[in-house]
Amino acid sequence: MSQILLFESVSKTYNLGIGKKRLPVLFDVSFSVNKGEVFGFVGPNGAGKSTTIKLILNLIFPDKGRIELFGKHPGNVEIKRKIGYLPEIPYYYDYLTPYELAWFSGKVAGLDDVNIKKKAEHLFGYFLFEPHTTKKIKELSKGNAQKAGIIATLIHDPEFLILDEPMTGLDPIGRKLVGDMILKFKNEGKTIFLTSHILSDVERFCDTIAIIFEGKIKLLESKEALLKTGNSLEDIFCDVIGLKEVK
Amino acid sequence: MLKLREKLIWLLIIILLPLNFFFLETSRINKPHLKEEKLFLPEPFLKIFAGEFNGIIADFLIINLSSYYGGIIMEKNEAVEREFDYMYKVLKAASTLDPYYFDTYYFTQTIIGWDARKPEMAIELLKIGTEKRAKDWLLPYWIGFDYYYFLKNKKLAAHYFKEAASRPGATDLLVSMTAIAGYEGGETEMAILFLEDAITRADDEFKRRKFLTRLDALKKILFLEKAVKAYEAKYRKKPEHLQELVIKNIITKIPRDPYGGEFYIDNDGKIKTTSNLRFVRKK
Amino acid sequence: MLSRVYPFIKITVLDGIRNRIVIGVIALSIISCLANIVITNLAAQDVGKVAIDFELSTFSIMGLFVILFACGNSLYRDIDKKTVSLAISRAISRKEYILGRFVGYLVTLIFVSFISTIIGLITLYLIKFLHPKHFEQTFGTVILAHLFAFIGFSMLLTVLILFSSLTTSSYTAILLTIMIYFIGNSIGELRDFAESLASVVAGFPESFKVMLRIVHFIVPDLGKFDLKVFAANVLPVDISFIVFSIAYAVVYCMILLLLSMKAFEKREFI
Numbered sequence: 001m002s003q004i005l006l007f008e009s010v011s012k013t014y015n016l017g018i019g020k021k022r023l024p025v026l027f028d029v030s031f032s033v034n035k036g037e038v039f040g041f042v043g044p045n046g047a048g049k050s051t052t053i054k055l056i057l058n059l060i061f062p063d064k065g066r067i068e069l070f071g072k073h074p075g076n077v078e079i080k081r082k083i084g085y086l087p088e089i090p091y092y093y094d095y096l097t098p099y100e101l102a103w104f105s106g107k108v109a110g111l112d113d114v115n116i117k118k119k120a121e122h123l124f125g126y127f128l129f130e131p132h133t134t135k136k137i138k139e140l141s142k143g144n145a146q147k148a149g150i151i152a153t154l155i156h157d158p159e160f161l162i163l164d165e166p167m168t169g170l171d172p173i174g175r176k177l178v179g180d181m182i183l184k185f186k187n188e189g190k191t192i193f194l195t196s197h198i199l200s201d202v203e204r205f206c207d208t209i210a211i212i213f214e215g216k217i218k219l220l221e222s223k224e225a226l227l228k229t230g231n232s233l234e235d236i237f238c239d240v241i242g243l244k245e246v247k
Numbered sequence: 248m249l250k251l252r253e254k255l256i257w258l259l260i261i262i263l264l265p266l267n268f269f270f271l272e273t274s275r276i277n278k279p280h281l282k283e284e285k286l287f288l289p290e291p292f293l294k295i296f297a298g299e300f301n302g303i304i305a306d307f308l309i310i311n312l313s314s315y316y317g318g319i320i321m322e323k324n325e326a327v328e329r330e331f332d333y334m335y336k337v338l339k340a341a342s343t344l345d346p347y348y349f350d351t352y353y354f355t356q357t358i359i360g361w362d363a364r365k366p367e368m369a370i371e372l373l374k375i376g377t378e379k380r381a382k383d384w385l386l387p388y389w390i391g392f393d394y395y396y397f398l399k400n401k402k403l404a405a406h407y408f409k410e411a412a413s414r415p416g417a418t419d420l421l422v423s424m425t426a427i428a429g430y431e432g433g434e435t436e437m438a439i440l441f442l443e444d445a446i447t448r449a450d451d452e453f454k455r456r457k458f459l460t461r462l463d464a465l466k467k468i469l470f471l472e473k474a475v476k477a478y479e480a481k482y483r484k485k486p487e488h489l490q491e492l493v494i495k496n497i498i499t500k501i502p503r504d505p506y507g508g509e510f511y512i513d514n515d516g517k518i519k520t521t522s523n524l525r526f527v528r529k530k
Numbered sequence: 531m532l533s534r535v536y537p538f539i540k541i542t543v544l545d546g547i548r549n550r551i552v553i554g555v556i557a558l559s560i561i562s563c564l565a566n567i568v569i570t571n572l573a574a575q576d577v578g579k580v581a582i583d584f585e586l587s588t589f590s591i592m593g594l595f596v597i598l599f600a601c602g603n604s605l606y607r608d609i610d611k612k613t614v615s616l617a618i619s620r621a622i623s624r625k626e627y628i629l630g631r632f633v634g635y636l637v638t639l640i641f642v643s644f645i646s647t648i649i650g651l652i653t654l655y656l657i658k659f660l661h662p663k664h665f666e667q668t669f670g671t672v673i674l675a676h677l678f679a680f681i682g683f684s685m686l687l688t689v690l691i692l693f694s695s696l697t698t699s700s701y702t703a704i705l706l707t708i709m710i711y712f713i714g715n716s717i718g719e720l721r722d723f724a725e726s727l728a729s730v731v732a733g734f735p736e737s738f739k740v741m742l743r744i745v746h747f748i749v750p751d752l753g754k755f756d757l758k759v760f761a762a763n764v765l766p767v768d769i770s771f772i773v774f775s776i777a778y779a780v781v782y783c784m785i786l787l788l789l790s791m792k793a794f795e796k797r798e799f800i
Contacts, residue, residue, distance in 0.1 A: 014800060017698065054615075054799065054800075057615065057618070057619040058618070059615055059618060059619070059798065059799040060798040060799065060800065061798060077534075077621050077622070077623045077626075078621065080619070080620055080621040080622075081621045083619070085615075085619040085620075087612075087615060087616070087619075089612070091607070091611045091612060091613050092613065092616065093541060093545050093607075093613060093616070094545075094607065095544065095545045095548040095549060096541060096544060096545060100541060100544060101541075103537070104537045104538070104540075104541045105620065107533075107536070107537035108534050108537050108538065108620045108621050108622060109620070109621055110533070110621070136548070253795075256788055256791065256792060257792075259784075259788055260785055260788050260789065260792075263781050263784055263785045263788070264785065266777075266781045267747070267778065267781045267782055267785060268747060270774050270775075270777045270778035270781055271746070271747065271751060271778050273770075273774040274754060274771055274774035274775040274777075274778050275718075275754075276754075276768070276771055314723060318726075321726075451731060452731050453731075
């Protein structure tokens with residue numbers, strides 16, 4: 001199975017409740033992510049990045065078009081074991097400890113307790129995090145909470161990582177760790193789909209870059225092809241979304 | 248494959264719905280009417296506990312009282328002492344919680360005053376109402392009536408009638424009241440007027456029937472009283488037995504007491520009935 | 531499927547038990563235990579009735595608080611703060627989410643109810659010890675009353691879950707659940723009252739009776755599970771009543787959970 005994710009002419013409009021307006025967010029979006037690829041999804045706020053991720057996770061349903069995840073419908077529960085999702089806003093189960101969150105994630109993915117313990121200790125160590133802290137997640141700092149979330153995302157060794165603004169709220173050490181982790185994943189042949197504002201990060205990690213603006217894909221190119229143009233990613237980005245130079 | 252599972256859920260729901268109905272109906276019970284009402288209403292704390300909900304709680308108490316008494320009447324027509332005591336406690340609590348609530352006093356008069364024959368207790372509560380409900384003429388009227396009819400205290404009766412007459416909306420009823428209060432032997436007519444007024448106020452069939460029965464009895468008593476007066480005018484003495492009225496052709500027959508008792512004339516010459524205006528108790 | 535639901539149930543229980551509300555509720559139990567002792571000192575005659583009434587009332591309030599504020603808070607975080615995506619994005623189907631949450635909350639309720647019942651029974655024993663002459667009641671029916679109250683909680687819980695799966699704000703769900711709580715407690719008596727009235731009063735509108743029957747069918751009959759009168763006066767409770775009532779509760783909960791699953795399937799999490 002080489003094609004991990006497929007979006008084919010997907011459109012989505014939000015219904016904002018009874019009597020309120022309908023808000024169109026995605027128009028005829030098409031792209032695909034292959035195995036081993038690191039796919040970067042870039043765009044200004046409100047462009048439709050979060051919506052796309054929610055469609056992948058089956059949190060919302062497309063109005064038109066087709067989505068395939070590992071060749072199956074995104075609603076398929078079994079394939080979710082192969083996915084690791086890191087949300088942008090770190091709201092977690094406040095009253096759990098980081099270990100319990102990781103345990104939950106691992107168990108649901110089908111790991112047994114012994115395995116989870118091993119992997120957890122490894123991951124907690126890697127992120128310089130105390131594994132047996134009894135502090136609940138709500139008592140942790142934002143950065144630490146984010147780390148706890150990341151550990152829970154990786155505990156079951158997913159084949160496909162979906163990262164929504166993964167560097168949010170992390171200090172430089174955290175950023176280094178996450179960055180190295182992404183590269184490690186890439187080397188192991190795993191597939192990553194990430195959204196980010198930070199163009200330098202996108203440039204650093206991604207093989208393929210898509211720029212989305214106002215619900216439409218404006219650009220979909222491999223990194224090589226983009227860099228061959230000689231322009232920086234930032235310039236290309238501003239060009240695509242029509243932002244004029246500040247003189 | 249997916250479609251089948253979806254339909255399965257709906258199927259399951261459809262099967263469960265009639266089961267729900269079945270079990271709901273078969274598990275209906277009537278919560279027992281407690282024969283001994285040991286209600287605990289700690290007087291000093293009542294208003295404190297109620298807080299801002301004093302009004303609603305008073306409402307609840309009265310509504311419950313109404314259905315409680317209704318149940319008793321349906322079951323055995325008359326309440327016993329203990330049950331009257333309980334109802335009085337409830338009414339007292341209701342008047343403490345919300346002294347402006349009319350229904351409390353309505354039930355006080357009809358249940359405690361009339362049915363329980365405890366006019367003093369009724370008056371005690373009605374006085375609270377009279378004071379708080381300053382524009383209400385009914386309450387002082389009821390107090391006056393109780394003094395006149397039950398307690399034979401014409402002086403206090405007159406006082407309260409006067410108070411009632413001074414309040415807005417007082418009907419001509421009170422004029423007649425005051426007039427009747429003036430002369431001897433006017434109790435029955437007073438009571439008839441009171442009942443006729445009460446019947447117009449009665450909002451359900453139950454109460455209406457009760458009042459009508461009593462009205463019927465009283466009218467018959469009045470009828471007999473007038474007959475006795477006619478006899479007395481003719482023979483210068485009261486008859487010893489009511490039969491004499493029939494024998495002397497003043498009336499054609501002795502009317503039947505709707506409560507199941509028998510009318511008779513007592514040693515003072517007053518018309519009474521063996522039922523005492525209460526239904527002969529069912530065993 | 532069980533292997534996926536079990537971890538979710540477990541974290542729901544952990545989340546629930548550690549919620550501050552639960553600690554608060556247990557503290558409430560203890561405070562009301564003391565209050566009960568004080569108040570029964572004022573009661574004149576039937577100390578037993580007052581004590582049992584008070585204890586069972588506190589138990590009911592405790593259950594209500596746990597459902598509205600502990601479970602409600604958890605659902606608030608799920609719906610409003612979107613932590614539901616943590617479960618749904620993992621290998622948990624939407625149906626399993628509903629089931630997992632329900633069982634998790636139920637276990638939390640069992641935990642709190644158990645502790646509260648123990649505290650309550652200790653209180654009653656204590657009061658009985660202090661007022662032996664005026665406390666004739668035995669505690670068999672009291673325990674039954676606790677069990678039935680708990681069953682009532684379970685039904686109300688499924689109501690909360692159903693509303694949560696339908697509305698976009700947990701605030702609305704909680705308000706609606708409170709409303710159903712009040713309606714559910716009075717609908718049984720209301721229907722009885724109307725039916726007895728109808729047999730006496732001529733011209734009683736049939737449509738009104740029918741309407742009450744429909745409401746009675748839809749809304750959980752919580753009044754049925756209020757055995758305070760039986761407990762406080764040690765009145766006998768029919769076995770058939772117990773069996774049919776429990777069957778009713780089970781069927782009702784199943785219906786509501788199935789409906790919740792259905793509603794949740796179609797739900798989008800914006």
